[in-house]
Amino acid sequence: MTTQQTPAIRVQGLEKSYNKLEVLRGVDFEVERGSIFALLGSNGAGKTTIVRILSTLLKADAGTAGVNGFDVADQPGNVRESISLTGQFAAVDEILSGRENLVLIAKLRHLKNADTIAEDLLERFSLTDAATRKVSTYSGGMRRRLDIAMSLIGNPPVIFLDEPTTGLDPQARIEVWQAVKELAEHGTTVLLTTQYLDEAEQLADRIAILHKGRIIVNGTLAELKKLLPPAKVEYVEKQPSLEDVFFALVGDEDEDSAPGNDRSAVRTK
Ligand SMILES: Nc1ncnc2c1ncn2[C@@H]1O[C@H](COP(=O)(O)OP(=O)(O)OP(=O)(O)O)[C@@H](O)[C@H]1O
Numbered sequence: 001m002t003t004q005q006t007p008a009i010r011v012q013g014l015e016k017s018y019n020k021l022e023v024l025r026g027v028d029f030e031v032e033r034g035s036i037f038a039l040l041g042s043n044g045a046g047k048t049t050i051v052r053i054l055s056t057l058l059k060a061d062a063g064t065a066g067v068n069g070f071d072v073a074d075q076p077g078n079v080r081e082s083i084s085l086t087g088q089f090a091a092v093d094e095i096l097s098g099r100e101n102l103v104l105i106a107k108l109r110h111l112k113n114a115d116t117i118a119e120d121l122l123e124r125f126s127l128t129d130a131a132t133r134k135v136s137t138y139s140g141g142m143r144r145r146l147d148i149a150m151s152l153i154g155n156p157p158v159i160f161l162d163e164p165t166t167g168l169d170p171q172a173r174i175e176v177w178q179a180v181k182e183l184a185e186h187g188t189t190v191l192l193t194t195q196y197l198d199e200a201e202q203l204a205d206r207i208a209i210l211h212k213g214r215i216i217v218n219g220t221l222a223e224l225k226k227l228l229p230p231a232k233v234e235y236v237e238k239q240p241s242l243e244d245v246f247f248a249l250v251g252d253e254d255e256d257s258a259p260g261n262d263r264s265a266v267r268t269k
């Protein structure tokens with residue numbers, strides 16, 4: 001049963017440990033359909049673990065997760081039909097051209113008119129000019145765009161992007177951001193993980209910070225910025241950046257304090 005009323009992603013009380021390491025300790029969040037949701041967290045916070053659970057690659061120890069109205073534990077086949085996952089390393093075939101990569105995936109998915117699908121995606125991701133070149137000649141940004149384009153074949157309603165721009169230069173990052181924005185404009189729900197705070201600022205409708213196994217804040221950029229008072233610098237009001245909010249909540253060091261206590265670490269001038 002898919003229902004348009006349910007959120008695209010719903011996570012409740014998710015827990016996951018690797019042996020004694022408690023990575024997720026009760027994670028809750030929802031992602032509205034057609035929105036971009038950014039999951040922020042330091043290295044090892046558990047972002048990829050959440051993405052792996054949501055994409056049915058890993059089982060949670062406790063809690064529930066639903067994608068596109070399907071339960072990841074009870075209806076994994078339906079969940080897999082509803083999603084695509086783009087991992088950190090581009091999964092494109094270097095020897096093939098961009099067009100050939102797209103046609104290959106469309107054929108593997110038993111879609112008719114694979115050629116038309118490939119042309120449309122090349123156009124949408126500004127790869128038409130490079131369509132016939134081997135991917136080995138593509139820049140990092142082009143590969144990443146092709147990778148995202150490939151993951152859209154079959155029109156999955158929900159797409160997971162695990163650190164989509166890690167390792168890309170600023171120009172390539174902007175190109176990928178544009179591609180991600182276009183996804184949401186087409187109605188696709190995007191859950192992305194990132195360590196780049198400006199990426200979340202640029203792209204996300206909502207931002208959640210995962211810290212010590214839980215989501216410690218979840219809101220729009222404006223809501224997150226309201227968590228800190230503007231700092232006064234010689235009569236000029238300075239609005240906190242998302243980076244200020246992130247470090248105030250997470251703390252610069254890994255001291256074992258509750259998120260609320262970390263706010264005392266806010267630096268004001
Ligand atoms: N299969 C595994 N076995 C044991 N420990 C694991 C396994 N997978 C992940 N971990 C540990 O769980 C923690 C969370 O890992 P995860 O990959 O989810 O973090 P992340 O937020 O994606 O980090 P990064 O930003 O570095 O990608 C880390 O401490 C990691 O070492």
Ligand SMILES: [Mg+2]
Binds near residue numbers: 047048049162
């Ligand atoms: Mg990760």
